[in-house]
Amino acid sequence: MRTQQFSRTARSLVAAACALTCLAAEAAAIKIQSRDPAGFGFNDPTPAAPVGGNTGTTLGEQRMNVYRYVADIWEKNLDSDVEIVVSAGWEPLACTATSATLGSAAAWNVWRDFENGKPGTWYPQALANKLAGENLSNGQPDDGTGYGNVDIKTQFNINLGQPNCLAGSGFYLGLDGNAGDAVNFAATLLHELGHGLGFSVVSVQTSTGYRLNASATAYSPTGLPSIWEGFMYDNTARKSWLEMTATERRQSAINPLQLAWTGPNAVAGAAITLAxxxxxxxxxxxxxxxxxxxxxxxxxxxxxxxxxxxxxxxxxxxxxxxxxxxxxxxxxxxxxxxxxxxxxxxxxxxxxxxxxxxxxxxxxxxxxxxxxxxxxxxxxxxxxxxxxxxxxxxxxxxxxxxxxxxxxxxxxxxxxxxxxxxxxxxxxxxAGADLAGRPLLYTPNPLIGGSSVSHWDVSAVPNLLMEPNISDDLTLSVSPPKDLTLPLLKDLGW
CATH class of the missing domain: 3.50.30.30 (Glucose Oxidase; domain 1)
Incomplete structure (x- = not known):
C-alpha cells in the first residue's frame, strides 16, 4: 500500500444515521487501466467459448468483460464526482496444488487533512477524492510504475487451476454465478474492489496496533487513526479503537467475536440481513x-x-x-x-x-x-x-x-x-452480530495478516461478500437484505 498526504484547511466529517432507503447512490465512474503486456492476462489471445453470459471470444477479453461487469456494479452503487481509477493486472501469485492466493486489492494511496475529511485521519484515496470533490493525486509525479497515482491496485493469480496451483479449480469467467467447482471471478473481484474502496482498516498494523505516522513513513504507537477505527467497538475492553492504546488495539484484533461495527447504516442493515x-x-x-x-x-x-x-x-x-x-x-x-x-x-x-x-x-x-x-x-x-x-x-x-x-x-x-x-x-x-445487534468483524486468534479486522466475521448467516472466504452461495449484491458491504462503506462516508 502506497501512502500520500495532502494538507488543506480541514473540517470534521459529519456522520449521520441514514435510513436504508438512502443507500441508493447516484453514480460513479470507474476507469480500468490494464498493466498487462501484450499476449498476457487481459491481452491473452487464447480462443474461449462464450460462457454464462460472457460473450468474449478470447481468454483476455472474457477476463476484462468480468472486470467491466463488476466495475459497473460498483458504479451503480456509489456516488462520486471524481473518477475512480483502478490498475488491474494478472500475476503469478503464491500457490500450491491444494491452496492458492486468488488475488488482492488495496487503496494504493491514502490521504489525510483534506477538505471535507475528518482532521488527522487517514482515508483511502477513492473516498478522499469523493469527499474533497477533486482528484487529490492529480499533478503528483508518478513513481515510475505507471500506476503511482491510481486509487486502487488489483492483481489476480494467472496460474490458478494449473497442476501446481489449486489444481483443477481455475477462475470461472461467466456472469451468472454458476461456477461449480471453479472460483467465481466476478464475486472474487467484487470483494477485492470493496477492499480498495475502503473496506479495510487501511493504515493500522494489526500485529502491533501501530498506526501510520503523519509523514507516511512508518508505523508508530502515536500515528494517526484511519476513518475505519471510529466504528470499531470492542465489547470486552468497552472502547472504540479511537480510544485505545496500540497494545489494546493489538489485543482487540485477536479478540474473537467481540469486535463490533457500530456504524448506523451497517447496524440497520444487519437487522434485516442477518438471520x-x-x-x-x-x-x-x-x-x-x-x-x-x-x-x-x-x-x-x-x-x-x-x-x-x-x-x-x-x-x-x-x-x-x-x-x-x-x-x-x-x-x-x-x-x-x-x-x-x-x-x-x-x-x-x-x-x-x-x-x-x-x-x-x-x-x-x-x-x-x-x-x-x-x-x-x-x-x-x-x-x-x-x-x-x-x-x-x-x-x-x-x-x-x-x-x-x-x-x-x-x-x-x-x-x-x-x-x-x-x-x-x-x-x-x-448470526454474526453481538448482543446489541451490531455486525462482528473477523478477529481470529492467532492473527491472520491481511484478513483480521478488515472482514466480516465468518459466523454471519447468510454468508457475506466481505468475509475472508469467497463462498459459492454469494450473490453479486452489496446491499441489504442480501449483504452489508455498501452500508459499511456508507458509514465511512461514501
Missing part, C-alpha cells in the same frame, strides 16, 4: 447445558433449522493419527460413535476427512470443535459425505464434551446417561 442465530440445544440428565452457536459445514447435506441432531459422543486419541478423527476409527471409537454424533477437535487433516471417517464408523452427524479461540466455517468438499456437520467454538466444544462425561453417571449399569442434541434458532440473536 436468527442457529444453535445446538443439548439436554442432559446431569443438568442444563448452554445453547451452542454453530456454523454449518460447506460440505455434506444442508443443516436443518430445527430438528434432532442425535446423542453426543466423544472419541479418544488413536496411535499414529495426524489429528483427532484423521484416521479410520478403531474398534473402540467406532463403537462409541455408532448411531451418535461425535465431538471432534479441529486439526491434523481436513474437516471433510474427519467427518467421512466418522460417517464410515456409523456416526449420524459430527460436531467439529475449534482448536483455537474464535469462530470458523468448516470448509472443504466431499460429495460422498451424507451426514450433517457443524463447527463450534473451542470453549463450547469443551463444554459439550464435559456434559457428555458428566451425564454418564446418571444412566443405568447397561445404559450410561446421555446428552441429546438438536438444532434450533435463537430468535433474540443474529
Amino acid at each position: 436468527p442465530l442457529p444453535v445446538v440445544k443439548a439436554t442432559s440428565p446431569a443438568g442444563a447445558v448452554p445453547t451452542t452457536p454453530y456454523t454449518a459445514s460447506s460440505f455434506g447435506p444442508a443443516v436443518p433449522r430445527s430438528g434432532k441432531l442425535g446423542v453426543l459422543a466423544t472419541i479418544t486419541a488413536q496411535a499414529g493419527e495426524l489429528g483427532p478423527g484423521c484416521s479410520p476409527f478403531d474398534a473402540a471409537n467406532a463403537a462409541a460413535v455408532r448411531g451418535k454424533v461425535p465431538i471432534i477437535n479441529r486439526g491434523g487433516c481436513t474437516f471433510a476427512e474427519k467427518v467421512k471417517n466418522a460417517q464410515n464408523a456409523g456416526a449420524v452427524g459430527v460436531v467439529l470443535a475449534n482448536n483455537v479461540a474464535g469462530s470458523f466455517a468448516p470448509g472443504g468438499a466431499d460429495p460422498t459425505v451424507t451426514i450433517p456437520s457443524v463447527g463450534v467454538l473451542q470453549e463450547d466444544g469443551e463444554r459439550l464434551k464435559a456434559a457428555v462425561a458428566a451425564a454418564k453417571a446418571y444412566g443405568s449399569r447397561t445404559q450410561p446417561g446421555a446428552v441429546t442434541a438438536s438444532f434450533a434458532i435463537d430468535p433474540n440473536r443474529k
Whole structure:
C-alpha cells in the first residue's frame, strides 16, 4: 500500500444515521487501466467459448468483460464526482496444488487533512477524492510504475487451476454465478474492489496496533487513526479503537467475536440481513447445558433449522493419527460413535476427512470443535459425505464434551446417561452480530495478516461478500437484505 498526504484547511466529517432507503447512490465512474503486456492476462489471445453470459471470444477479453461487469456494479452503487481509477493486472501469485492466493486489492494511496475529511485521519484515496470533490493525486509525479497515482491496485493469480496451483479449480469467467467447482471471478473481484474502496482498516498494523505516522513513513504507537477505527467497538475492553492504546488495539484484533461495527447504516442493515442465530440445544440428565452457536459445514447435506441432531459422543486419541478423527476409527471409537454424533477437535487433516471417517464408523452427524479461540466455517468438499456437520467454538466444544462425561453417571449399569442434541434458532440473536445487534468483524486468534479486522466475521448467516472466504452461495449484491458491504462503506462516508 502506497501512502500520500495532502494538507488543506480541514473540517470534521459529519456522520449521520441514514435510513436504508438512502443507500441508493447516484453514480460513479470507474476507469480500468490494464498493466498487462501484450499476449498476457487481459491481452491473452487464447480462443474461449462464450460462457454464462460472457460473450468474449478470447481468454483476455472474457477476463476484462468480468472486470467491466463488476466495475459497473460498483458504479451503480456509489456516488462520486471524481473518477475512480483502478490498475488491474494478472500475476503469478503464491500457490500450491491444494491452496492458492486468488488475488488482492488495496487503496494504493491514502490521504489525510483534506477538505471535507475528518482532521488527522487517514482515508483511502477513492473516498478522499469523493469527499474533497477533486482528484487529490492529480499533478503528483508518478513513481515510475505507471500506476503511482491510481486509487486502487488489483492483481489476480494467472496460474490458478494449473497442476501446481489449486489444481483443477481455475477462475470461472461467466456472469451468472454458476461456477461449480471453479472460483467465481466476478464475486472474487467484487470483494477485492470493496477492499480498495475502503473496506479495510487501511493504515493500522494489526500485529502491533501501530498506526501510520503523519509523514507516511512508518508505523508508530502515536500515528494517526484511519476513518475505519471510529466504528470499531470492542465489547470486552468497552472502547472504540479511537480510544485505545496500540497494545489494546493489538489485543482487540485477536479478540474473537467481540469486535463490533457500530456504524448506523451497517447496524440497520444487519437487522434485516442477518438471520436468527442457529444453535445446538443439548439436554442432559446431569443438568442444563448452554445453547451452542454453530456454523454449518460447506460440505455434506444442508443443516436443518430445527430438528434432532442425535446423542453426543466423544472419541479418544488413536496411535499414529495426524489429528483427532484423521484416521479410520478403531474398534473402540467406532463403537462409541455408532448411531451418535461425535465431538471432534479441529486439526491434523481436513474437516471433510474427519467427518467421512466418522460417517464410515456409523456416526449420524459430527460436531467439529475449534482448536483455537474464535469462530470458523468448516470448509472443504466431499460429495460422498451424507451426514450433517457443524463447527463450534473451542470453549463450547469443551463444554459439550464435559456434559457428555458428566451425564454418564446418571444412566443405568447397561445404559450410561446421555446428552441429546438438536438444532434450533435463537430468535433474540443474529448470526454474526453481538448482543446489541451490531455486525462482528473477523478477529481470529492467532492473527491472520491481511484478513483480521478488515472482514466480516465468518459466523454471519447468510454468508457475506466481505468475509475472508469467497463462498459459492454469494450473490453479486452489496446491499441489504442480501449483504452489508455498501452500508459499511456508507458509514465511512461514501
